[in-house]
Amino acid sequence: MVVRALADEGVEYIYGYPGGALLHVYDAIFRQDKITHVLVRHEQAAAHMADGYARASGKPGVALVTSGPGATNTITGIATAYMDSIPMVVLSGQVPSDFIGTDMFQETDMVGISRPIVKHSFLVKRAEDIPEVLRKAFYIAQTGRPGPVVVDLPKDITDINKKFPYEYPNKVKIRSYNPPVKGHSGQIRKAVDLLLKARRPIIYAGGGVIMGQGSEALTELAHLSGAPVTNTLMGLGSFPGTDKQFVGMLGMHGSYTANLAMHHSDLVLAIGARFDDRVTNSTSKFCPTAKIVHVDIDPASIAKTVPVDIPIVGPVDSVLKEMITSVKQAGDIQDQTAMESWWKQINEWRSGRGGGLFPYDPGDGVIIKPQQVIQTLYEVTKNDDAYITTDVGQHQMFTAQYYPFDKPNRWISSGGLGTMGFGFPAAMGVKMNYPDATVACVTGEGSIQMNIQELSTCKQYDLGVKLINVNNRALGMVRQWQDMQYDSRYSHSYMESLPDFKKLVESYGHVGMSVTELKDLRPAMEEAFALKDRLVFLDVSVDSSEHVYPMQIKDGAMRDMWLSKTERT
Amino acid sequence: MRRIISVLVENEPGALSRIVGLFAQRNYNIESLTVAPTEDKTLSRLTVVTDGKPETIEQITKQLNKLIDVVKLVDLTEGTHVERELMLIKVKAGGAMRAEVKRCADIFRGQIVDVTHNVYTIQLAGTGEKLDAFIGAIGEAAILEVARSGVTGIARGEKVLSL
Ligand SMILES: Cc1ncc(C[n+]2csc(CCOP(=O)(O)OP(=O)(O)O)c2C)c(N)n1
C-alpha cells in the first residue's frame, strides 16, 4: 500500500536502506517495477540524495529507512533540509503498534526525535490511513514554505497480508493549513512606489525565489527597475550570475560591492530571504539608511531579526508578477540621475582593488590557489548547464564566489545547517534523476570523508558524478578562524593521515586523478569532464594557507569587512 | 509583557508536544498552560500564559500558527477578556483556626468542598492575583497543599474563537 501510494504520487526514485521494521515494504518494492529503489550505504546519504534531487527539481525527494538506527541516521539529513526549506518525505519503519513504548529492539520515538526539525510528522495508526497520510505528507512538504515531513510506519500496518480497499485521494484539505496564495495588493503597490522612488535601491534575493519558482519574474523586475541584485548563499542562480546588475553574494563572505551597496542603500527589497545572521552581521547596525520591504511566504520570517517597513506575505512568484504589472503602470517616476550616480558608485566599488567582485592574489603560477580551481571548473563546465553541489567549508564559499550561476536550481549547497558530507550524496540524487546532466560536487578532504562510503553506491548505479576535491590538507574554514581569532593555534583543524584518494576511488572501480601544479589543472579538469559516464575524483592540492575574503567583522555593520589578511574597510 | 494566548488545536496525539516543544526549542516562556477538549470533539483548546517583549510575542503567535495542528489562535490580552484559574487548597483547620479559615474562605467566595477533623479543602476560582491574595491571607504556616489549574480565559462581548 505504501509503495502503491508512492507510485500514485508520481515518485520515481526512493533512496533507502532496509531493516526489520521495513521488510514488508521492501517485499512490496521487490514485487513491482514502477518505483526504483536506490540502495545507499548510510541512511544519512539517503536523506541527502532525496534533498539534492528536491533542490534540483523543486519536487519532494523520498527517503525510506528502517526503525531505530536507520531512522536516527537520517536526522542530520532532515535537519539540513529543514534549515533550507527543502521539500522531502522521510518514511521510517517503526516497531509494531502494540509494542510502541516498550523499548523494543530498534525502537526509537522517531516522531519525537525529529519534531523540532520537521515541518510536520505523522505516525500512521491504521493501514487504511496510509494513502491519505502520504497524500497529506507530500502536500505539506511542497506547499507554502516547503520542508521535510516524516511518516513513521509501524510494522503491522504495512503487513501485505492485510487487505484494505485502496483509494488515493486526488485532493487534500487540511483545515488548519492554508498557505497564502496571493500577496496584499495595497502593500505591493506601496512597495513598488518605494522601489521606484528610491535613489539607492537594492534587491536582496534568497532561496525562497528558487523554491518559489520566481527567478524569471525576479529577473524581469530587476531589469525593469534597474536596481542592483545581490543573492544570499541559498539564492544563487535566482538571478543570472553573469548579469551586469548582479553584484555578487552578500553577507559574511559576500562581495565588497554587495555588502557596501546594502549598507548604503535607501531601499532594500528582500525577496524569499530571511535576514539570517550570516547575512546581516550585527542587526542593530544593519542598513542604517534603508527602508525595508520584505516579501516572504512565511509570516514568521518577517520581522524575525530585523524590523520591516513593508511586509508582504505571499508566494514570491505571484507577488513579483504583481509588482511587475504595477511597475509598468507606474510610468516614469524614477529619478534617473539618482540611479546613474548610484550605479557610478557601485561600479567604483566593483572596479576598485584589482577589479571584479572577488579579487585575490593569484600566487606564483605554480602552486594552485583554491579560487583557481573554481574558476577553472567554471570555464570547463559553463556551457554544460551543470549542476554544482558543495560540501561545507572554504571550498563552499569559494564556489559561491567564483562560479556564477545563470539558472536557478543549479547551485546545491547546505546553507542553513552547513552540513559537511552533504555535497556528494546530493550530487548523486541529482545525477540519478538527470542522468545526462553534468553534475559535479566541489568538496574538501575533510567533508568528503563524511560520506565517502557512497562511492560504492555510485558503482552499483553507474552514477557518473564528478568530485572536485579542493585538498588543502586542513579543515580550512576552522583553520581560518583560528588564524584570525586564536593566534593560529591549529587545535584539531588539520587532517593528518589522509588516504591516497586516487587509489581509494580506484579500488571502488572509479577513475581517480590528482594534480599539484597549476599548469596541469585545466587539462586534468577537461579530461575528467570528458569521461562522461564515469565517476571521476579529481584530487587537487591547493595552497593551504589561503583564506576566504571578504570576511565580515563580528558585531560590525554589513560594510565592516576584512578584505585580505592585512586590509580591512 | 504578560500575555494570554488561546489556541484551538486538532485533537490529535502529539499536537500538545509540538506546542510545548516549540516553546522549549525557541526559548519562549510558559507561565502556565491548560488544555482540554472543546464542545467540538475534534478540537482542543489550549491556553498558555507567557511573558516576553512585543517582538517575541509576535514570533510566538506566528510560530504557533505555523504548526500544522494549530487551527486558530487569539491573543486574549489584546482585548478585554475574562481570566480565571481554579485552585484546590488544603488548609489546617483545627481548633481555634477552624472558624477563622471559614471566614477567610467566605470573604474570597471560596467553597469548602471536603472536611476532616483538622483539615478543610477549599475550592477557589478567580484571577491568579486573587488566588495569590488568598494564599497570603491564609498564611504559609497553615497551608498543607495547593493545586492550581493554570489560567484559562475567554474574550468579553460577542467575539468568539471558533472555526
Ligand atoms: C558535520 C559538520 N561538522 C563540523 C562542521 C564544522 N566545520 C565547518 S567547515 C569545517 C572544515 C571543513 O573542511 P574541508 O571539508 O576540508 O573544507 P575546507 O574548509 O578545507 O575547504 C568544519 C569542521 C560542519 N560544518 N559540519
Ligand SMILES: [Mg+2]
Ligand atoms: Mg580542507
